[in-house]
Amino acid sequence: MFHSSYIEISKSALQHNIAFLKEEIGPQVKLSSVVKGNAYGHGIEHFAPLAQECGVDHFSVFSADEAERLLQSLKKPATIMVMGYLDQPEVEWAIAHGIEFFVFEPGRLTAATEAAGKLGKPARIHLEMETGMNRTGFTLAQLEKLLPLLHQARGKVELAGACTHYAGAESLQNHERVLDQLSKYKQQLQYLESAGYHPAQCHTACSAAMVSYPETRMDLVRIGIMQYGFWPSPETYRHYLGLHRDRKDPLRRLITWKSSIMSFKNVPQGEFVGYGTSFQAPRDMQLAIVPVGYAWGYSRNLSNQGQVLIRGVRAAVVGIVNMNVMMVDVTDIPGVQPEDEVVLLGTQGEESITVASFGELSTQLNYELLTRLPINIPRYIVE
The missing domain is CATH 2.40.37.10 (Lyase, Ornithine Decarboxylase; Chain A, domain 1)
Structure with missing residues (x-):
């Protein structure tokens, strides 16, 4: 009522996708549901509780406002991890609410240490490594300079994770670059551990890396587009089909x-x-x-x-x-x-x-078209 269009989200399709993804990664790897971009257009408030019902207890977002929306909509406790933007007051807010977050510059580590000391509650951080994306993260040289700050943060900061992000794991043309990134990540991780810092979780894989580079799965995978029933790229889909005799798409669109x-x-x-x-x-x-x-x-x-x-x-x-x-x-x-x-x-x-047909006609990616669906289009859960 009162809207010119509406969106339906299929619960059974999500149950199917989550079951497939968990079977693919195995019981030793944690699945983090990426719900940035308003859950890729599906609606955080609608999708996240549904994902919880399907057995998901770890969520990744980009910013504090998305984390706040998650907190308000989840029916049970869950791990929330902020991969991107937090301003100084939000760092304190995140620690107070038990929200984990990426640290990719010295200033954020200092802010986390100070806020944790003020609150008397440790900050759970994930150190992001710069391995070739050239967006955010510490190079090996910067990690070496970070050690004194990490030492000062002992007791106030818990190293919940060490992570990186691949620059195009969905495309074969980036194959060598992805392998080089993985090698750099391992070098940086080894350096951290040799200095006495052992992250609780190592994680580098997005949906595309999880499929095409199984060695990137580690302790946790950050799954976005695939849980919604879409492939990161036609190449990723073809790679998957090439490994399976039935040659059927295991994903269902929500x-x-x-x-x-x-x-x-x-x-x-x-x-x-x-x-x-x-x-x-x-x-x-x-x-x-x-x-x-x-x-x-x-x-x-x-x-x-x-x-x-x-x-x-x-x-x-x-x-x-x-x-x-x-x-x-x-x-x-x-x-x-x-x-x-x-x-x-x-x-x-x-x-x-299909969204793919939209993308081909409008030169938009699956991701772009989905996340552009306005937040004020009503969403309804259907079986």
């Missing part, structure tokens, strides 16, 4: 995005549709007006390219996608009525619209 027909427009042959002159009716046409546009995450790049499902039939988007509406061709779909269901993503009848 998300279905739906709207309905708002009204109809009959357009005579030769008339232009919508803004500009990008589409001219090649015949007399009936168009359905759907109340979703680029303000709702349906990319303008899908103008004259996108497709939706109505009555189990594909209907082409015609003309420019507007801010709040788009027009689709229903000329050859018999019996269409106002308020008929429109599937923007997902399955209707025997047909499916």
Whole structure:
């Protein structure tokens, strides 16, 4: 009610995906559910409690605001790990609430030590290593300079983990770079341990690395896109299929995005549709007006390219996608009525619209399209 579209999240699909992922990594490796980017567009408040019901007890986020949303939505205690942004007051807040966080610069370690001393509660930190991503993290030379600060932090800081992130494990063209990163990580870890610092968990693998580089799994894997039913890349999917005889996709998509027909427009042959002159009716046409546009995450790049499902039939988007509406061709779909269901993503009848097909048409990644779905589209849990 009161919304022009809504999203359904499938509980059974998530149960299936989590079971598959846990079987893949084995019982000795912890699965951390990555829920940054509003749980990849699925909604933190909806997805996280569902993941808990499916046996997940470790979550990774990017920032303090996402951690706070997790705290408010989880029904049971869980480990929360902040991989990115925390300002100085948020460091203290994180320690007070038992939230773990990455440390990738000396200032954050100092802030953690001071806040832990003030609170009388240890900070649980994960040292991030710079191995070739060149984004955040300590190089080996910087780690050497960090040792005095680590020594001063003894008793106030617990080394919960040592981690890094691979710069493109989803693409074969980065193969040598990934192996070089893994080698550097091992050197840095060895240096830390030789200095007397033994992280409780070693973790480097995202979804793509978990599949293509099993040696990166270590103590914990940070799984984002795959738990939602999507592959990091076609290459990762092909790599997986090449290792399994049944050659079946083991993942199930959680998300279905739906709207309905708002009204109809009959357009005579030769008339232009919508803004500009990008589409001219090649015949007399009936168009359905759907109340979703680029303000709702349906990319303008899908103008004259996108497709939706109505009555189990594909209907082409015609003309420019507007801010709040788009027009689709229903000329050859018999019996269409106002308020008929429109599937923007997902399955209707025997047909499916996938995020991958969106990506190919709009030059967006799975990740980008999903995380652009606005937070104010209502999400509902379905079986």
